[in-house]
Amino acid sequence: MTSLSRLAALVVAIGAAGVSIAASQAPAGAKSANQPTLHVLCSTSPAPVFKLTLTNPGDRDVSLQLGFTPGSPQPQVVNALTVAVIRIATGATEEYVYVNPKYATYSGRKDPWIVPLKAGATFDVELPLRDFISSMNYNSLEPGTAVGGRLILDARAAAKPAGAVWTGKIETSIDACG
Numbered sequence: 001m002t003s004l005s006r007l008a009a010l011v012v013a014i015g016a017a018g019v020s021i022a023a024s025q026a027p028a029g030a031k032s033a034n035q036p037t038l039h040v041l042c043s044t045s046p047a048p049v050f051k052l053t054l055t056n057p058g059d060r061d062v063s064l065q066l067g068f069t070p071g072s073p074q075p076q077v078v079n080a081l082t083v084a085v086i087r088i089a090t091g092a093t094e095e096y097v098y099v100n101p102k103y104a105t106y107s108g109r110k111d112p113w114i115v116p117l118k119a120g121a122t123f124d125v126e127l128p129l130r131d132f133i134s135s136m137n138y139n140s141l142e143p144g145t146a147v148g149g150r151l152i153l154d155a156r157a158a159a160k161p162a163g164a165v166w167t168g169k170i171e172t173s174i175d176a177c178g
Contacts, residue, residue: 034058036117038170040151042177048129048143050151050174052081056117062166063117064155066125068110070103076113077103078125080156083132083141083174085149096132096141112158114165143177150174 035058041051056062067079083096115123132141153170 034060034062034166035168036062036064036155036166036170038151038153038172040172040174042129042143042146042174044143044177048177050127050129050146052125052127052151054115054117054123054125054153056119056121059119061116061118063114063164064153064166065112065158066115066153066155067113069113070106070108070110074111075103077106078113078127080154081127081132082152082154083146083149084152085145095135097135098127098131099133100131112165114158146174147177148174 034056037055037057039053039055041053043049043051054064065080067077069076077100078098079100081098083098084093085096086092087094117123129143129146130140132146133139134141150171150173155165155167155170157167158165
């Protein structure tokens, strides 16, 4: 067998392996039956806030890491949320990262904040818009800017093994602020 025919056989073998790997993965954009869902309501009275509802529509329990718990008595600090909006002037995506001002510079012990969701259960949290900070210019998110954007929950794996934790991204649109 010549080196050219060996190379051709190797390319065919690699291609066949790639096809079998791709076939075993879920199609892009497909949701798992146990993927949590996210819903957001923007309210401006008395102060602008996002009211988030995380739902487990599946038939199995799931857990998500939403942030961390610093110090004692264990407050819960969200750090897994971002708002992405399209800047009208440039068409660029601007990201507003949720930063709790009380813990923005906290450097002590950080245990993962894991939220368990039983099958069919929901979890609600309310977050001020002013705590979403632009990664481009450090301005706070305004209600008018948020409308038409996307709220993104990036559920990451816990640094310390804390049992089975769902990982992935969940996005939802921000319809209106009123």
